[in-house]
Amino acid sequence: xxxxxxxxxxxxxxxxxxxxxxxxxxxxxxxxxxxxxxxxxxxxxxxxxxxxxxxxxxxxxxxxxxxxxxxxxxxxxxxxxxxxxxxxxxxxxxxxxxxxxxxxxxxxxxxxxxxxxxxxxxxxxxxxxxxxx
Numbered sequence: 001x002x003x004x005x006x007x008x009x010x011x012x013x014x015x016x017x018x019x020x021x022x023x024x025x026x027x028x029x030x031x032x033x034x035x036x037x038x039x040x041x042x043x044x045x046x047x048x049x050x051x052x053x054x055x056x057x058x059x060x061x062x063x064x065x066x067x068x069x070x071x072x073x074x075x076x077x078x079x080x081x082x083x084x085x086x087x088x089x090x091x092x093x094x095x096x097x098x099x100x101x102x103x104x105x106x107x108x109x110x111x112x113x114x115x116x117x118x119x120x121x122x123x124x125x126x127x128x129x130x131x132x133x
Contacts, residue, residue: 009050009053010050010053010054010132013047013049013059014046014050014128014129014132016042017043017044017046017047017050017125018125020039020040020043020046020121021039021043021121023035023039024036024037024039024040024114024117024118024121025118027114028111028115028118031111033110033113033114034096034106034108034109035096036109036117036118037092037096037108037109037114037117038092038093038097039121040089040092040117040118040120040121041063041065041089041090041092041093041096041121043122043124043125044065044086044089044121044125045063045065047124047127047128048065048068048069048072048086048124048128049068050128050132051128051131052068052071052072054131055075055077057071057075063093063094064093065086065087065090065093065124066086066087066090068086069082069083069086077131079127081127082123082124082127085120085121085124086120086124088116088117088120089117089120089121089124092109092117095108096109
């Protein structure tokens, strides 16, 4: 792929990350906390995938932020500033999507969880944007 195609995709990934952040905040205010946590994880996932694209890597079809960070480290990007935030958000990519052993949606996460997830997502998104400038 040409660099121009990557640049276009980077902008699209970031636009979706920004949209998911708006969605997470709206859901938190609407007391839809589980969905706010999921959208926050999506913010970070899409932002990290944009950073991979910017650095010439096609993002894998995975959801784990930890795995995405591992890939970023292989291309010499220091992710130490966001690793704890990524671990925090990683717990949401399965429990918020699949019913079962984790309980129903209303019991899973509350406002504090949603607020913390949004904070972590904002930090990761800012981290990525700083590296794209």
